[in-house]
Amino acid sequence: MPLLEIENLTVSFQTAGGQFTAVDRVSLHIEPGEIVSVVGESGSGKSVAMLALMGLLPWTATVTADVLRFAGQDMQTIPKQELRKIIGSKMAMIFQEPMTSLNPCFTVGFQLTESLKIHLGLNRAQRKARAIELLELVGIPEPQKRLSAFPHQLSGGMNQRVMIAMAISCDPQLLIADEPTTALDVTIQAQILDLLLKLQKEKGMSLVLITHDMGVVAETAERVAVQYAGQQVEKQPVKGLFSSPHHPYTQALLNSLPERSDSKILPSIAGVVPGQFDKPKGCLFSPRCEYVTDHCRTTPPQIGPESFGRALCHYPLKDGKPTNYPKEEAK
Ligand SMILES: Nc1ncnc2c1ncn2[C@@H]1O[C@H](COP(=O)(O)OP(=O)(O)O)[C@@H](O)[C@H]1O
Ligand SMILES: [Mg+2]
Structure with a gap:
């Protein structure tokens, strides 16, 4: 049985400019102990999808899904109280910005022991011992001393280690790491990734690694979902994705x-991910796609429920070339 099952998750926000669909029919299955990566540029709805799963979106959000199940439990009908027991213990999340996720007014030790008190009901001495053990586990030197430090007294990398310690404090079955290294220096990024992978292996937990960096995907995940403007455009095993991508994105x-x-100049994808007011009528990637046709501009591509290994594209790539491509369009 998969640990996490998401089918056709859709999130729309009520905004001053009307409804905005930030996540559009996203599906994801995760087996126990598996590492899955969700990749896509900023604004693709990666964070919103995960926050929806955890019930952490503001009231302006409308969340629908055919299936939203964690460890066999239906997350859509689960009572709030039960959900609160799962979030932060069985299912935990690490956020992009350690400095905004940690509370600047409380010591590291206090923040670390709070969830131990709430979720595990440990007494004071047990909490302290466990906190030291956790800080040691995430590679923080002199953990005893660090307990009384405030977040601003630690570096970004150390704070992210504290966040990871908090996230794994109750031995989660699923850890969602939302761009855990984006805010860090390049040298520290590799250390934090290594740490996450080490912990994932040791604890046998499932890991969802959200990133905008294909380099990170190559080094970590087994399967990848590529997300663009709220839609999943392609899902593949990492190997296949790198050797034979099906979607032009x-x-x-x-x-x-x-x-x-x-080349000496790094190629980039011209343009940006469309937001609320510039969503194209046809394929959402069409304004930036090098293979775009009139058909792409007017008609959104559809994908069946069995989407693994397929791409949300009228002319999915095979061996680097579009298939079923109209002759008159071929350059
Ligand atoms: N509370 C909100 N209200 C309205 N729009 C939002 C809200 N939160 C996020 N969005 C929009 O949803 C889209 C997806 O955002 P996000 O999930 O943060 O992208 P990603 O994590 O892939 O960078 C963006 O266009 C963002 O502006
Ligand atoms: Mg994000």
Whole structure:
């Protein structure tokens, strides 16, 4: 049985400019102990999808899904009290910005022991011992001393380690890491990724790694879902995705990897992810796609429920070339 089942998750926000669909029919299955990556540029709805799963979105959000199940429990009908027991213990999340996720007014020790009190009901001495053990586990030197430090007294990398310690404090079955290294220096990024992978292995937990960096995907995940403007455009095992991407967006992301480029200038994808007011009528990627046709501009591509290994594209790529491509469009 999959640990996490998401089918056709859709999130729309009520805004001053009307309804805005930030997540559009996203599906994801995660097996126990598996690492899955969700990749896509900023604004693709990666964070919103995960926050929806955890019930952490503001009231302006409308969340619907055919299936939203964690460890066999229906997250849509589960009583609030039960949900609160799961979030932060069985299912935990690490956020992009450690400095905004930690409370600047409380010591590291206090923040770390709060969830131990709430979720595990440990007494004071047990909490302190466990907090020290956790800080040691995430590689913080002199953990005893660090307990009384405030977040601003630690570096970004150390704070992110504290966040990870908090996230794993109740031995979650599922850890969602939302761009856990984006705010950090490059050298620290690799350390934090290594730490996450080490903990994932040791604890046998499932890991959802959200990133905008294909390089991170290559080093970590087994399966990847590529998300663009709220839609999943492609899902594949990592190997297949790198050797044979089916969606032009995936291909463009891969082409912007330094190691894949032989030119002196790093290729980037021109344009930005469409937001509320510039959503194209047809395929959402059409304004930025090098293979775009009139058909793409007017007709949104559809994908069946069995979407694994397929792409949300009228002319999915095979061996780097679009298939069923109209002759008159071929350059
Ligand atoms: N509370 C909100 N109200 C309205 N729009 C939102 C809200 N939160 C996020 N969005 C919009 O949803 C889209 C997806 O955001 P997000 O999930 O943060 O993207 P990502 O994590 O992929 O960078 C963005 O266009 C963002 O502006
Ligand atoms: Mg995000």
